[in-house]
Amino acid sequence: MGEVTTVLGGGDAGFATTKFEALLGWARKFSLFQYPFVTACCGMEHMATAGPRYDVERFGAGAPRFSPRQSDLMWVVGTISQKQAPALKRIYEQMTDPKYVIAFGTCASCGGFYDNYTTVPGIDKVIPVDVFIPGCPPRPEAVLDGLILLMEKIQNGDREPAVLPPQKIAPLEALLQLRAKPQSGE
Amino acid sequence: MAKLISRPNMTAAEAMYVPEIAKGLGITIGRFFKNTFSSRGTEGNEIDTIDYPEERRTYPERFRGIHRLTHRADGSPRCVACLCCSTACPAQCIHIEAAEYPQGDARHGYERFPKVFVIDELRCIFCGFCVEACPCDAIRMDSGLHMPPSTQRAHFIFDKEMLMAIPAADGSFETKNPRHEPGDPTHPGVDREHHH
Numbered sequence: 001m002g003e004v005t006t007v008l009g010g011g012d013a014g015f016a017t018t019k020f021e022a023l024l025g026w027a028r029k030f031s032l033f034q035y036p037f038v039t040a041c042c043g044m045e046h047m048a049t050a051g052p053r054y055d056v057e058r059f060g061a062g063a064p065r066f067s068p069r070q071s072d073l074m075w076v077v078g079t080i081s082q083k084q085a086p087a088l089k090r091i092y093e094q095m096t097d098p099k100y101v102i103a104f105g106t107c108a109s110c111g112g113f114y115d116n117y118t119t120v121p122g123i124d125k126v127i128p129v130d131v132f133i134p135g136c137p138p139r140p141e142a143v144l145d146g147l148i149l150l151m152e153k154i155q156n157g158d159r160e161p162a163v164l165p166p167q168k169i170a171p172l173e174a175l176l177q178l179r180a181k182p183q184s185g186e
Numbered sequence: 187m188a189k190l191i192s193r194p195n196m197t198a199a200e201a202m203y204v205p206e207i208a209k210g211l212g213i214t215i216g217r218f219f220k221n222t223f224s225s226r227g228t229e230g231n232e233i234d235t236i237d238y239p240e241e242r243r244t245y246p247e248r249f250r251g252i253h254r255l256t257h258r259a260d261g262s263p264r265c266v267a268c269l270c271c272s273t274a275c276p277a278q279c280i281h282i283e284a285a286e287y288p289q290g291d292a293r294h295g296y297e298r299f300p301k302v303f304v305i306d307e308l309r310c311i312f313c314g315f316c317v318e319a320c321p322c323d324a325i326r327m328d329s330g331l332h333m334p335p336s337t338q339r340a341h342f343i344f345d346k347e348m349l350m351a352i353p354a355a356d357g358s359f360e361t362k363n364p365r366h367e368p369g370d371p372t373h374p375g376v377d378r379e380h381h382h
Binding site: 052053054055058106109110111112113115122124130131132133134135136138139140141142144145146148149153160 | 233234235236237238239242243276277278306307308309310311312313332333334335336337338339342
């Protein structure tokens with residue numbers, strides 16, 4: 001019941017004072033409607049989390065909505081290829097606001113060990129990501145940790161990153177820096 | 187070719203369909219009330235759900251968790267910066283910069299140490315190849331912890347100090363494998379300066 005006391009911070013006069021944002025965050029974090037964007041093997045672990053043993057429904061995030069317009073939490077589960085990235089972005093744009101994204105597993109988070117030209121090196125290159133869950137695939141415990149982290153984020157009203165963080169070094173500059181770097185041992 | 191299937195030998199009650207459906211629903215409804223009105227973990231309750239953040243399942247003994255760099259007796263890393271692990275890594279998530287021990291150190295000229303040892307735990311696929319490749323038992327995945335999720339990719343970059351601060355599941359920073367330092371009577375190797 002920790003959440004209720006945060007929402008209803010009672011005053012000395014016996015009034016239940018509350019902030020509307022806190023109430024809204026409390027309501028939102030327990031009614032996440034998920035859109036599973038499952039593309040690869042991490043899906044098995046996603047199902048294991050949804051299954052009765054770990055039961056993601058305990059957190060109110062169990063009901064999958066296979067329409068982006070009805071969902072506010074996108075699970076990107078698995079490798080995203082360059083050809084799929086526009087579809088992912090389009091689906092993200094169709095989702096209802098406020099919307100959250102969880103990058104599930106190594107491939108969605110950073111491309112994983114697919115170091116090639118067909119794989120997007122992390123979906124945060126395409127859409128903003130709220131929580132990264134590492135693992136190949138992550139254990140259900142790690143997935144639930146990520147979900148709890150997202151719920152804390154929603155409760156705090158933290159919308160970071162709402163937009164993509166700008167790249168600090170442009171690719172060309174990075175290449176020039178690499179070339180200018182003195183070769184050690186020569 | 188058609189295969190002949192013999193008719194099931196059903197009683198009149200079974201053939202009527204409805205009593206059997208009622209019987210099956212009775213089991214379902216009975217389980218529903220049993221599980222709803224008896225608390226978890228009691229006799230006769232069959233809910234297998236783990237209340238994860240409060241109740242944790244013990245991981246198997248050989249579960250591959252977060253990496254740790256094992257220590258020597260004096261607290262320095264066992265790693266000799268041979269780059270075997272970063273070579274074996276299929277995800278290329280290990281970055282090592284080797285350095286020489288200072289002049290006068292017993293290990294100078296014999297082995298090196300990692301000046302920089304960085305693992306991108308987000309890129310790591312937890313295959314354990316680095317542990318298998320390591321000739322010095324310097325990197326291990328027996329911490330018994332899964333890598334916790336985070337909101338920023340920068341949080342997953344673990345440097346040498348971080349990796350050396352992670353204990354094994356039993357709380358120790360060393361390994362049970364013995365290590366023979368240069369100068370020990372049990373030390374088998376030769377170094378560049380002193381050939382035996």
